[in-house]
Amino acid sequence: MANKVRSAKVKLVTMIACWTLQEHLxxxxxxxxxxxxxxxxxxxxxxxxxxxxxxLESGNVKIEALVTPTVATQLLDAIDREADDIAVVAFVYDIxxxxxxxxxxxxxxxxxxxx
Numbered sequence: 001m002a003n004k005v006r007s008a009k010v011k012l013v014t015m016i017a018c019w020t021l022q023e024h025l026x027x028x029x030x031x032x033x034x035x036x037x038x039x040x041x042x043x044x045x046x047x048x049x050x051x052x053x054x055x056l057e058s059g060n061v062k063i064e065a066l067v068t069p070t071v072a073t074q075l076l077d078a079i080d081r082e083a084d085d086i087a088v089v090a091f092v093y094d095i096x097x098x099x100x101x102x103x104x105x106x107x108x109x110x111x112x113x114x115x
Contacts, residue, residue, distance in 0.1 A: 007098040011072035015063045015079070016042060017088040022061045024086065029065060032074055037065035066097055 015025055022039065029037055042062045067075070072092050079090050 010066045012093040012095045015090045019061050034065050
């Protein structure tokens with residue numbers, strides 16, 4: 001018997017900001033009850049329009065989370081309200097996420113497996 005794949009329509013929120021804003025953005029995610037997300041170090045390329053780096057600046061972070069449409073809207077609204085104080089690029093993708101079912105399935109001898 002094949003394992004069933006379940007999917008859900010969610011939003012992938014991506015935020016890119018200076019590394020100094022990482023803790024702030026993680027607190028914001030926590031306030032919205034987002035418990036799972038990824039953090040990656042990233043380096044931008046292209047026209048930086050004469051950007052000067054400070055002595056402590058070492059790059060940017062990218063934080064991504066799969067969330068409900070409501071949470072995505074709340075997150076973008078919160079970032080927009082702070083736009084004058086923080087520099088964050090944030091965008092949202094529509095995603096259909098799939099996960100393997102964790103239900104047990106019968107084995108040939110009648111025992112159950114959680115594979």
